[in-house]
Amino acid sequence: MNKRLRIPDLGGARAMILHRPHATVEALTRQLRAIGLATSDHWPELPAAALGADYVFFDTDMGHDGQFPWKPGEAPMPMIALIGSEAPGRIEWALRQGADAQLLKPVGDNGVFSALLIARQAFESRRASGDEIAGLRQRLAERQTIVRAVTLLAARGKTEEEAFAQLRQLAMAWRETIEQAAARVVARHATEGGRDDRRELP
Incomplete structure (x- = not known):
């Protein structure tokens, strides 16, 4: 309809x-x-x-x-x-x-009344499409961050499955979403300059 x-x-x-x-x-x-x-x-x-x-x-x-x-x-x-x-x-x-x-x-x-209505409808449709695209980009970026975090954790000698399990545990311990925990892991790695000293994250 x-x-x-x-x-x-x-x-x-x-x-x-x-x-x-x-x-x-x-x-x-x-x-x-x-x-x-x-x-x-x-x-x-x-x-x-x-x-x-x-x-x-x-x-x-x-x-x-x-x-x-x-x-x-x-x-x-x-x-x-x-x-x-x-x-x-x-x-x-x-x-x-x-x-x-x-x-x-x-x-x-x-002609002005119809122009106002058409403009409002087109504007709202364009804005809704923009919001949807921004949301999709955000979700994609979050997924890429999760993949990056799992890869970093796996570099510490874990399988990808074990690394993902650790990421979930970190999220629970930090009381954050898995996306937020992944962002923290990636940010910490960047702060440490990519150093991999095999330490376990808290």
């Missing part, structure tokens, strides 16, 4: 518009305020306060790197590109900034 789109409550949300003074800004502001959003427009760059905004609309025609208080593609909110020129370079730049939706200029009397 397909998951239904959750319509966010836009009343009271904050939208910032990064665009030079223009009729586009006036038309966009009218629609946003009619929907219930608070707005502010800025040029040539967004202030640090933009980090607390719920949405950001930005001009692609005259936009450039360094206008945002975050790195390209790392906006903490949905980004909506205001597109006048459809030159490939401009579209590529907008995508590099992390555009979640777009509005073609000149902005008329509609």
Whole structure:
């Protein structure tokens, strides 16, 4: 069963518009305020306060790197590109900034509400995917740490099975997860400069 789109409550949300003074800004502001959003427009760059905004609309025609208080593609909110020129370079730049939706200029009397919904959905999906990937990378790193710890313990004259059993015992003794115990074994080995003097870990 397909998951239904959750319509966010836009009343009271904050939208910032990064665009030079223009009729586009006036038309966009009218629609946003009619929907219930608070707005502010800025040029040539967004202030640090933009980090607390719920949405950001930005001009692609005259936009450039360094206008945002975050790195390209790392906006903490949905980004909506205001597109006048459809030159490939401009579209590529907008995508590099992390555009979640777009509005073609000149902005008329509609289109903003759907752009907000699409941007929110795309942003949340992208963030969920990023969290999932980060979780998978963390799990992989933890497994690699366990393998490394077992290898280090086995170098003390144990079989891999015996080394893994010792790692479990260490985790129990230290009241840690096996991943945490493995990280401690590996860190201790690094601190000792890789020295193997056959001492048993406590």
